[in-house]
Every structure is written in structure tokens, then in C-alpha cells.
Amino acid sequence: MKPKHQRFVLAGLALLAIFGASALALSALRDEAAFFYAPADIVGHLPDPNRSVRLGGMVKQGSVERQGDGVTIRFVVTDGKASVPVRFTGVTPDLFREGSGVVAEGHFRADGGFTADTLLAKHDERYMPPQMAGKMHKTESLKP
Amino acid sequence: MAPAYHNYGAWGEPARLWLESRASIDYPGCAVPILHALANPARFLKLARPLTPLCFWCGVVLALIGCWAGLTRTPPDYLQGDTVRILYIHVPAAWLGMAGWGGLAVASFAYLVWRHPLAAIAARAMAVPGALFAALCLVTGSIWGRPTWGTWWQWDGRLTSMLLLFFVYIAYIALARADADRGGDGRIPAVFGIAGTVLLPVIRYSVVWWHTLHQGQSIGLTGSTIAPSMLWPLWFTLSGFTLFFAAIVLMRMRAALGLQKAEARMRRMAAA
Incomplete structure (x- = not known):
């Protein structure tokens, strides 16, 4: 694997992890981030x-x-x-x-x-x- | 010895790489052919020169038509009356605030993977207009919120995440500057550019997943909840402001490249 491909895979994985983190944050903060009680x-x-x-x-x-x-x-x-x-x-x-x-x-x-x-x-x-x-x-x- | 690329000003290492790349214009194995073609700075400049005024004037004309139509040609809203007209500015500003960071992240990704100096220059060029549109989104939103919701500002999910994006832009600009000043190769701001993407889905889905004061999204993949008679000028302002944004980015990229050329020449003259 060329270094370029390694970097591509690495950066791609980082991006996936970031979107995963963002999804987790959205669901975990659901109660804390709520602006009001229904x-x-x-x-x-x-x-x-x-x-x-x-x-x-x-x-x-x-x-x-x-x-x-x-x-x-x-x-x-x-x-x-x-x-x-x-x-x-x-x-x-x-x-x-x-x-x-x-x-x-x-x-x-x-x-x-x-x-x-x-x-x-x-x-x-x-x-x-x-x-x-x-x-x-x-x-x-x-x-x- | 102190790093010589101090002389390259705020653009630092990427510009040095670019100058060196002019000697041997070849970027083998770029994944996307069109990126590969654009990776050549000379070809980029040749394309950017006529494209800048084209984007600028088309953008200005489309945005003006959209604003004029939005102010005079559309009916008032059944609930908000004429207040609703601010959406013809607010929505494009929000879109460009977010799309600006999206573009910045793509360019950062390209720079990290293919080490193409032009990608780093593109990412930096997008930061300032992106921050400006994010600020415009916050300001117009605040002005809209006062007569409709009855408040200038509330710490609701959508408003807070958009404010965070604005701060992240400011942090990126400061970081890119600091990185260039100490002769960095632009990798740190590029990593930050990718990390900041975490906010984009949060902003997008904040109104879906959380209870917020901000209303849900009006325009989705499946259609729009804005009546057609009120929607059409929005396409004009959206495309107009987007072209305007592209023109600013092209201008900033050309200015950065031009500055580097001038500084390199001065350096050569001083050395001779």
C-alpha cells in the first residue's frame, strides 16, 4: 500500500469516526439539549x-x-x-x-x-x- | 537556520510547495481525473481568471433579482406577514455558512491525502467568506426571531450549534495563521478542518432530534413546505449568493498565489 492510499484510508476512517461521534452526541444529548419539556x-x-x-x-x-x-x-x-x-x-x-x-x-x-x-x-x-x-x-x- | 518559508507570509508552506511544483507539474495517481487536471496550478489560474468575474456578476445579478422578487413579488405569510421576507437572505446565509465548512473539509481532506498545495490554499480561502455567511445567518436569524418568537436570542439547539460553527471558523482562521507563522506545512489546520465537520450533522438534525425553538426544516429532498408562490425567489438568492461565494474564494486563491509569486521573486532578487 502506497503512503497516499494509507493516508486516504486513515483520513476516511477519521471522517467516519467523526460522523459516528456526531450521531452519538445528537442522541446522547437528547434530554440535555432539549430546549423545553413537552x-x-x-x-x-x-x-x-x-x-x-x-x-x-x-x-x-x-x-x-x-x-x-x-x-x-x-x-x-x-x-x-x-x-x-x-x-x-x-x-x-x-x-x-x-x-x-x-x-x-x-x-x-x-x-x-x-x-x-x-x-x-x-x-x-x-x-x-x-x-x-x-x-x-x-x-x-x-x-x- | 530559521525556516525560510517565513517569507511566504500567511500562506506559508503550501505556497512554497506550490512554487516548487511549478518546476515539475505532475501529480500522479490523483483519484479523480478532474481534480488531477485542476491540481496543476497554471491550469487552475488559467481557468480561474475568466471564471472569477463570471461567477461574481452572475451571482450579483441573480441575488439582486431574488431580493427584489422576494421583497415585492411574493405574497406575505399567513402568520408572519412581511417578516417572512428575511428568509430570502437568512436561508442562503445558513446554507453557505454550512456549505463553506463542507468545502473547507473536502479541501482539507484532499490536502491531507494527496498533499496538494492548491487544496490547502482553497481551504484557507473558504474560511473567511464562510465565517462571514455564518455570522450573517446568526444576525438575520436574530432579527427574524425578535418579531416572530419574541426574543433576539435563546440557547436552543439550532442557534447554539450554529454559533459554535461560527466560533470554529474563527478558530480555524487563527490556527491556519499561527501554523503558517511558525512555518508549519498546513497539516494541523487541515486536521482541524476535518474535525470541525462534526458540527454539520448536529446543525442539520438539531431541529429533528431535539426539542428546539427553531422550526423544522422547510426544504428537504422530498419537497418543500414553503408555498410555491413564496419559494421561487429563494432559488435565485440561493444560487446568486453561492456564485458570489465562489467568486470570493477564487479571488482569494488567486490573490494568495499572486502574493507568493511576488514574494518569491523578491526573495530571488535579494539572494542574487
Whole structure:
């Protein structure tokens, strides 16, 4: 084997090892690298109420209700398997809508509900003009 | 005696090898015939000279058409309104930030295996524009994130891994420079170039494998989740910025080769 071929095999093996390492890192960091808990992740083992965590999922259709003070809202975050009631006081992001994604920063309460300090809107990877979205996606903002 | 290739400036040893190679232009046994043909620096320069303005102007025109169409010819998004238009810059920037490192890694691989000096010069030439596009991706992403997500920055998987890639670019540039300064033969930056590839799959699959704030990918092998009426200008900006990137790389490679020629001549004159 010529040195050139040796180097080719060596560098090729190194490259394979690197992609293997990257795959291992992706799967091993799955829990640590998660930006938020989905409701199904925490069924049965609620995070410590004193710990600041993020909860992410979809805002359940028809679940948003505005409280009398005008700035507090309650809604349900769901991932299709489980759901968590959330309470939030403050200004919601523009893209916060029913049926759309949301990431709430805050903490769980002992009763299993979630108190959010901050809301982040999460949108999906679909982009389309309003006519096309039509009835498929309700785009109205929250009614006061 | 101090290594003489200090005189070759930031490009160091590869340039010395290149100059020596001009005497006997022959790289036997290169695996790919086209690489073999390009391995000849004289032939490369002959090809690069007309290719540089061609790539540059085609790239500028295509990118301008894409930006104009993206700003005026496409409908707003049903959810985000006009904010979505930043994607015509953000997506090409992200693509080139990653493709730039891909190219850098391929060139590093070629340099390690075939020891071709032109490959080392190509890898170094790709680092700066790659870092710039990675930075542009981060900045446009941040500007996009504020009105849509409601935050300039979050340490989510996609954002963090892209920021890491930017830092890795900076580290590569510093390492290549340091290696050249102490007269290295460019093998260390080449190894680093290959090792950095670990980030590319992490960035690509971060939104698939992890819970992230960043949305999933819109354009895959099987199609796109962007409506066709909004998608078409993206092909213009993608191809335009890519050609522009290629033009910058060609310019930097030619400048590096030209600089070496000039410095070698000065050295010969001083020695005479």
C-alpha cells in the first residue's frame, strides 16, 4: 500500500469516526439539549416546582381565556398525548395564537399547572399566503 | 537556520510547495481525473481568471433579482406577514455558512491525502467568506426571531450549534495563521478542518432530534413546505449568493498565489 492510499484510508476512517461521534452526541444529548419539556415528557414526574423550566407545545384550540384584569391569560399547552394548564400575566408575542406553537418559561406548581413568566411563540416550517391558508389555519388574533 | 518559508507570509508552506511544483507539474495517481487536471496550478489560474468575474456578476445579478422578487413579488405569510421576507437572505446565509465548512473539509481532506498545495490554499480561502455567511445567518436569524418568537436570542439547539460553527471558523482562521507563522506545512489546520465537520450533522438534525425553538426544516429532498408562490425567489438568492461565494474564494486563491509569486521573486532578487 502506497503512503497516499494509507493516508486516504486513515483520513476516511477519521471522517467516519467523526460522523459516528456526531450521531452519538445528537442522541446522547437528547434530554440535555432539549430546549423545553413537552407535556408528555413530564407525565408522572413533575419537575421540582422551585426549578425554572420551559414547557413547549401547541396552544389548544379554544382554550385561551382572558381574566378580568385584562393581562392575565389561561390556556392549555398540549402535544397530542398530554396537556398542561398554563397561567401567564403579561404581554403575549404577536404570533401567540390558538393552534400554534408556544414555549413558556416559568415553573410548575404543586397542582400540576404551570405558571409562565415569559412566552415565546414557536412557528412551524410551513410558509404560505393567507388565501392558501384559508380556513385551514385560523389567523385571527385573540379577542379581548 | 530559521525556516525560510517565513517569507511566504500567511500562506506559508503550501505556497512554497506550490512554487516548487511549478518546476515539475505532475501529480500522479490523483483519484479523480478532474481534480488531477485542476491540481496543476497554471491550469487552475488559467481557468480561474475568466471564471472569477463570471461567477461574481452572475451571482450579483441573480441575488439582486431574488431580493427584489422576494421583497415585492411574493405574497406575505399567513402568520408572519412581511417578516417572512428575511428568509430570502437568512436561508442562503445558513446554507453557505454550512456549505463553506463542507468545502473547507473536502479541501482539507484532499490536502491531507494527496498533499496538494492548491487544496490547502482553497481551504484557507473558504474560511473567511464562510465565517462571514455564518455570522450573517446568526444576525438575520436574530432579527427574524425578535418579531416572530419574541426574543433576539435563546440557547436552543439550532442557534447554539450554529454559533459554535461560527466560533470554529474563527478558530480555524487563527490556527491556519499561527501554523503558517511558525512555518508549519498546513497539516494541523487541515486536521482541524476535518474535525470541525462534526458540527454539520448536529446543525442539520438539531431541529429533528431535539426539542428546539427553531422550526423544522422547510426544504428537504422530498419537497418543500414553503408555498410555491413564496419559494421561487429563494432559488435565485440561493444560487446568486453561492456564485458570489465562489467568486470570493477564487479571488482569494488567486490573490494568495499572486502574493507568493511576488514574494518569491523578491526573495530571488535579494539572494542574487
